[in-house]
Amino acid sequence: MRVDAEAPVIQITSGQNATVQRDTMRLRAVLTDDDELARAEIKDGPSSWLYHRSHIRGNQLVIDTLVSLAVGANEFTVRATDVAGNASSVTVRATRTTAALAARFDAIGESRYATGCGLRAVTAYWWGNGAFGQLGNGRTVSRDVPVPVSGGFAYSSVAAGGGLTCGITVAGDTYCWGWNLFGALGAGSPSPVSVLTPQKIAGDARFAAVTLGLNYTTCALTGGGEAFCWGNNGAGQAGVPRATGSCEVNSVAQPCVTAPARVQGGLRFASISVGMFTTCAVAVDGQAHCWGSANQVGLLGNGAQSTASELPLAVSGGVQFTAVSVGETNACGVAAEGAVYCWGSNREGAIGDGTTADRFTPTRVSSSVRFRAVGVRNGGGACAWAEDGTVYCWGQGRGVPAPLATGLKFTRISPDVKCGLTADGSAYCWKTGLTPVAVPGEEPSAG
Numbered sequence: 001m002r003v004d005a006e007a008p009v010i011q012i013t014s015g016q017n018a019t020v021q022r023d024t025m026r027l028r029a030v031l032t033d034d035d036e037l038a039r040a041e042i043k044d045g046p047s048s049w050l051y052h053r054s055h056i057r058g059n060q061l062v063i064d065t066l067v068s069l070a071v072g073a074n075e076f077t078v079r080a081t082d083v084a085g086n087a088s089s090v091t092v093r094a095t096r097t098t099a100a101l102a103a104r105f106d107a108i109g110e111s112r113y114a115t116g117c118g119l120r121a122v123t124a125y126w127w128g129n130g131a132f133g134q135l136g137n138g139r140t141v142s143r144d145v146p147v148p149v150s151g152g153f154a155y156s157s158v159a160a161g162g163g164l165t166c167g168i169t170v171a172g173d174t175y176c177w178g179w180n181l182f183g184a185l186g187a188g189s190p191s192p193v194s195v196l197t198p199q200k201i202a203g204d205a206r207f208a209a210v211t212l213g214l215n216y217t218t219c220a221l222t223g224g225g226e227a228f229c230w231g232n233n234g235a236g237q238a239g240v241p242r243a244t245g246s247c248e249v250n251s252v253a254q255p256c257v258t259a260p261a262r263v264q265g266g267l268r269f270a271s272i273s274v275g276m277f278t279t280c281a282v283a284v285d286g287q288a289h290c291w292g293s294a295n296q297v298g299l300l301g302n303g304a305q306s307t308a309s310e311l312p313l314a315v316s317g318g319v320q321f322t323a324v325s326v327g328e329t330n331a332c333g334v335a336a337e338g339a340v341y342c343w344g345s346n347r348e349g350a351i352g353d354g355t356t357a358d359r360f361t362p363t364r365v366s367s368s369v370r371f372r373a374v375g376v377r378n379g380g381g382a383c384a385w386a387e388d389g390t391v392y393c394w395g396q397g398r399g400v401p402a403p404l405a406t407g408l409k410f411t412r413i414s415p416d417v418k419c420g421l422t423a424d425g426s427a428y429c430w431k432t433g434l435t436p437v438a439v440p441g442e443e444p445s446a447g
Helices: none
Strands: 009-014 017-018 024-032 035-041 047-053 060-068 072-082 087-096 115-120 121-130 141-150 155-160 164-169 172-178 194-200 209-213 217-222 227-230 246-251 252-263 270-276 278-283 290-292 308-316 319-328 330-333 340-344 359-364 371-376 382-385 391-395 398-403 419-421 425-431
Touching: 009 072, 017 072, 017 194, 024 035, 024 072, 024 087, 035 060, 060 121, 115 425, 121 155, 141 340, 155 209, 164 209, 164 217, 172 209, 209 270, 209 319, 217 270, 227 270, 270 319, 278 319, 278 330, 290 319, 290 419, 308 330, 319 371, 330 371, 330 382, 340 382
Parallel strands: 017 087
Antiparallel strands: 009 024, 024 060, 035 047, 035 072, 072 087, 115 121, 121 141, 155 164, 164 172, 172 194, 209 217, 217 227, 227 252, 246 252, 270 278, 278 290, 290 308, 319 330, 330 340, 340 359, 371 382, 382 391, 391 398, 419 425
């Protein structure tokens, strides 16, 4: 039996040693292996990825994505791992020479990984990574300038995920587009194809809010607070039995839900958030509930380190929450009085209490600031939006909350607190470096 001992080869074909004026740059890499690739990542810090793909078939992968640039020198790490565990990485260096003017929007949506979205009046715009058609303009190319979504629908809210995106129209219809891995587009099909323009989800439910997780699980709330989920259900994070359905992923049958399914338990929720393997939501009475996997770090917030549940479990501690956000290894919520509480892994200060001890129940973040919203960051930690418009972040080396570098104040914020709008509607987003970067300010392109 042949033993694969050779690491993948990474060739950077666009972006290496680039000098640009815009705040985003196209990064293109070709990954090859003599056997079969298993995982690919692009990181701009030690623990946060901008691109992550773990369901790869074949011995070659082309990554073509946009990365955000801060003014000055920037470094990104492209890493590839094959099925035998051999890994290789390449550092990409680029310089941004001047700050760009910001595009202006009336609202800004949830922004997972390297895709962003915003609303101008009722027209939806997307920018960033478009490799799976998630920009919704009929193409599979990345764009650093916002482009309008095809179809001519009038949207009231928008949300971006990893390889897919969704929007709710003013009529209450929900459309999704991008990669249908795990049936995450919710149209009833398990086929992992890319849909390049908006496709209406299955069923008659009308939703008021939609949120996309880190691993192809989507959840939405009706106006009455009923929660529905679809997509990846490998850990029960869709809130229905894992045996409900299956999808073929990487030639293996995996639990999935291909159309919106009502979360078990009959609860009504005011807000909901999906992480990697876990979903959390705040009931209308302020009690937080989580379901799915605790991921060995107490992510369900009920005091148990490794619990898993397909049913919503009440988070311990008696805190009344207004909103909650969950990621891969930690979760946070805003209490009714404006304090923020977090639980789960405390690696690199992700809980924000000044320690590195994991917390299996809600623990108050070390801050006297009153907050209105909180969003867990990719790779751990969180950012929170204060009542005065300032954004504070912690984790990934920050043990307690500290304001973003520029001191900008925001009048509107994305649900995951990764992007915000200033008083004049200028849009900014921030990544690992925690310096707000302007969304390119040219008039949105027609695609």
